[in-house]
Amino acid sequence: MNQKLKDQYDARARVLKALAHPSRLMIVDELSRQERCVAELTEMVGSDMSTVSKHLATLKNVGIIRDEKRGSQVYYSLVVRCIPNFFGCIESVLQANARQYLSLVELKIK
Amino acid sequence: MNQKLKDQYDARARVLKALAHPSRLMIVDELSRQERCVAELTEMVGSDMSTVSKHLATLKNVGIIRDEKRGSQVYYSLVVRCIPNFFGCIESVLQANARQYLSLVELKIK
DNA sequence: TCGTCACTTGGCGATATTACCAAATAAGCA
DNA sequence: TGCTTATTTGGTAATATCGCCAAGTGACGA
The missing domain is CATH 1.20.5 (Single alpha-helices involved in coiled-coils or other helix-helix interfaces)
Structure with missing residues (x-):
C-alpha cells in the first residue's frame, strides 16, 4: 500500500475530524459571517469558555481559522472560505x- | 439557544464524523470510481474484514453509501456524489x- | 444437509475525545 | 505594582472510537 497515499488520507481525515463536532460547526458557521472574540463565541455556543477555547485551538491547529490578539481579546476568523x-x-x-x-x-x- | 439550530449542527456533525477517518476516506474515494464488494475494499484498506465491515456500516448509517447483496457478496456504492x-x-x-x-x-x- | 465462503456482530482492551473546574498567563488600568 | 478581565492550559472523569479475535448468519454448491 502506497505510503504517500495513506499519508494523504490521514491529513484529510485530520481536517475533517477538526470539523466534526456540533460546537465547532457552529463556530465555523459564525466565523464565516464575521470575526468574533472568544467571549462572543462562548456566549453563542453555551459551553464553558475553556471548552470553547479548546475547540478554537482544534480548528486553528488544522489551519481552518486564525487568531489575532487585540489588547486583551483574541479575535478568530475563518481562513478557508x-x-x-x-x-x-x-x-x-x-x-x-x-x-x-x-x-x-x-x-x-x- | 435555538434547539432546532442545535439539532442541525448535530446532524451535520454526525455526517462529518462518519467521513473523518483515513480508511473511510479511502473507501469513499474508491467507491466514487466504482462499486466494490467488502473483500475488495478489505484488500485495499489492509485491515481485518470485520473492521472494514464496521467502517462500511458507519458510512451507510449516515446515508453516504448503500449496499446491495448479490449472491453471497455485498456490493457497496456511493450515494452522495x-x-x-x-x-x-x-x-x-x-x-x-x-x-x-x-x-x-x-x-x-x- | 453439511461445509464453505462472504460478510456482520459481539466483546474487549487500548486509545482518543470531550467537558468541566482550577490554576496559569497576559494585557490594561488604578 | 496590585487588580481585574480575557483567554489558555493542566488535570481528570465520563464517554466514544478503533481494531482485532471469535462467534453468528446467510447463500450456495457438494
Whole structure:
C-alpha cells in the first residue's frame, strides 16, 4: 500500500475530524459571517469558555481559522472560505435520509 | 439557544464524523470510481474484514453509501456524489498549511 | 444437509475525545 | 505594582472510537 497515499488520507481525515463536532460547526458557521472574540463565541455556543477555547485551538491547529490578539481579546476568523460550501452537500445527505425515513414510515402505515 | 439550530449542527456533525477517518476516506474515494464488494475494499484498506465491515456500516448509517447483496457478496456504492468535491477544499487547507510551515522554516534559516 | 465462503456482530482492551473546574498567563488600568 | 478581565492550559472523569479475535448468519454448491 502506497505510503504517500495513506499519508494523504490521514491529513484529510485530520481536517475533517477538526470539523466534526456540533460546537465547532457552529463556530465555523459564525466565523464565516464575521470575526468574533472568544467571549462572543462562548456566549453563542453555551459551553464553558475553556471548552470553547479548546475547540478554537482544534480548528486553528488544522489551519481552518486564525487568531489575532487585540489588547486583551483574541479575535478568530475563518481562513478557508470554501468550508461553508460543504454544508450544502451535507444537507443533501440529510434530506435524502429524511426522505428515506419518511417512505419507511409510509410503508409501515400501509 | 435555538434547539432546532442545535439539532442541525448535530446532524451535520454526525455526517462529518462518519467521513473523518483515513480508511473511510479511502473507501469513499474508491467507491466514487466504482462499486466494490467488502473483500475488495478489505484488500485495499489492509485491515481485518470485520473492521472494514464496521467502517462500511458507519458510512451507510449516515446515508453516504448503500449496499446491495448479490449472491453471497455485498456490493457497496456511493450515494452522495458531491462528497468527493470536499477534497479539493480540504486540499487547499493542507496546502496553505504546508506553505505556512515552509515559510516558518525559511524564517528559522535566516 | 453439511461445509464453505462472504460478510456482520459481539466483546474487549487500548486509545482518543470531550467537558468541566482550577490554576496559569497576559494585557490594561488604578 | 496590585487588580481585574480575557483567554489558555493542566488535570481528570465520563464517554466514544478503533481494531482485532471469535462467534453468528446467510447463500450456495457438494
